[in-house]
Amino acid sequence: MIVLSHLWPSHAQSCQIKNEASVGDAFERAPLRTTNSNEMLTVLIWLRIEKQKAFLICLKAVGNRSSKMTGHWRINMPDHGHSHQEVAARISAPPGTGVLRDAVLGAIDGSVTTFAIVAGVAGAGLPPFVIVVLGLANVLADGFSMAAAAYSGSRAEKDNFRRIRKIEERHIKDYPLGEWREARAILAQKGLSGRVLDEATDAITKNHDRWIALMMEGEYGLGGISPHPLRAAVTTFLSFLVAGMVPLLPFILSLDSAFTLSAWMTMASFFTIGALKSIWSLSPWWRSACETLVIGGAAAAIAYGVGSLFNF
Structure with missing residues (x-):
């Protein structure tokens, strides 16, 4: 038995397929709920049969469906990992914009x-x-x-x-309360509110470098990658x-x-x-x-x- 699901942001439908030959046909029969090529098409396949050709048929069906939706093939960059070690390594040393x-x-x-x-x-x-x-x-x-x-x-x-970083360092030293309020306003724009907002603001402003980094990004739109x-x-x-x-x-x-x-x-x-x-x-x-x-x-x-x- 194969379960094939294509998930839109507001819709999910599953097709249960009894044999590998009908995988592509079932996918093609599934109703198309969007024409936006930027929406993600996610296919979750559970294989409970021994023959692996069914997986290739599923991929072919996805390709045919994607071609009908977008009119062309896209070259997808590989996704990065999300394990604890991978996230820590990536966030601690972001690659920047490159060349x-x-x-x-x-x-x-x-x-x-x-x-x-x-x-x-x-x-x-x-x-x-x-x-x-x-x-x-x-x-x-x-x-x-x-x-x-x-x-x-x-x-x-x-x-x-x-130059801007020096300005922020001087402002934090001379006007700490005003800069605290600016940091709070930046975090409020990110969706925090109430007690959580105040606690987050206090936690970030206790660390000088993180405080400056938040101000550089939130006030000037400058990231930390030089x-x-x-x-x-x-x-x-x-x-x-x-x-x-x-x-x-x-x-x-x-x-x-x-x-x-x-x-x-x-x-x-x-x-x-x-x-x-x-x-x-x-x-x-x-x-x-x-x-x-x-x-x-x-x-x-x-x-x-x-x-x-x-x-x-």
Whole structure:
């Protein structure tokens, strides 16, 4: 016997299935109570038969159902564990935002700016040697500039965090009652009230570091994870360098129809960057890929059009 349940936030229905062949059919017959792709579809399967193919059939049914609901497959990131040890380790050392933003920014900008130079110079009818020289100069110089900007921006965020923290430390020292009231108001917005609210406020304000952390998050919207300027700079430069070299490869290798190959390779690069970016997005991969492709293609078309004006 298999019990298969799909649970919506406001509805639950179970289908009892006597044999593995009817698992998918029973799932497909279950009424669809929502069309929102962001709502969670949870399938709880208890297998009381020996054959494991039923589990695969259940997964296939879930996939078919999800495809009908969302119109595309989603790439789900693995869930983290919730044991006592796992929770303690994760909360004590949160990972922060990572380098996703810097990698995407560097890769897209590297592809767009380098191919813009290639398209502009090719549109002006200049020889391939000029394209290679200007392209390499752009990859190195603009890549370094992007890395320096990422470093400076992250460093500014870090300095601003430290500045605000100093302000809160001074306020707690000079105006402890007022800061206690602010902490109480922040916790009240989180749903606490009455005696529990007062006890929680007292407990947090007894610890200086936790008090400041609460004020930083509740009053200024700043988390406890400081940016990493050097990591942001290195990530931006490397992603810019790798993506920026793609439009230049046909010219460096002296291939026939180099500009055509460069255009197709760059478009493929735009498409790939957008598709990979969708892993961390709610958008389907094809939409993210096409969006990046359109943005990069528009920039390249503008550059080529400007270059063509000087092709006498």
